[in-house]
Amino acid sequence: ITYEHVRDFLFHPSRRGIEGKTYKEVLKTELLRWHPDKFDSLVSSKMREGHWPPTKEAAGLVARYVMQLLSETRSM
Numbered sequence: 001i002t003y004e005h006v007r008d009f010l011f012h013p014s015r016r017g018i019e020g021k022t023y024k025e026v027l028k029t030e031l032l033r034w035h036p037d038k039f040d041s042l043v044s045s046k047m048r049e050g051h052w053p054p055t056k057e058a059a060g061l062v063a064r065y066v067m068q069l070l071s072e073t074r075s076m
Contacts, residue, residue: 001058006065027070034063 010030011018018026032038039059044052 001061001065003065003068006062007069010066010069024070024073027066027073030066031063031070034059034066036060036063039063 009015010026011023017029021029036056036059040056043055043059047055
């Protein structure tokens with residue numbers, strides 16, 4: 001998972017749900033989706049034993065990249 005891949009995925013022209021939304025609106029929605037507390041509560045109970053630690057780590061990485069993208073929009 002890289003910063004560039006996350007950015008490209010979030011703003012891919014074929015991605016549903018982003019039509020008519022600003023860059024900042026998309027990032028705020030994604031920030032809520034990937035927030036560690038929310039992600040943990042929605043996903044952890046559905047994971048097989050042993051799969052949760054790497055999944056949680058990957059979700060944390062995505063959340064950090066979304067925060068980085070959002071902070072970059074604030075500095076524009």
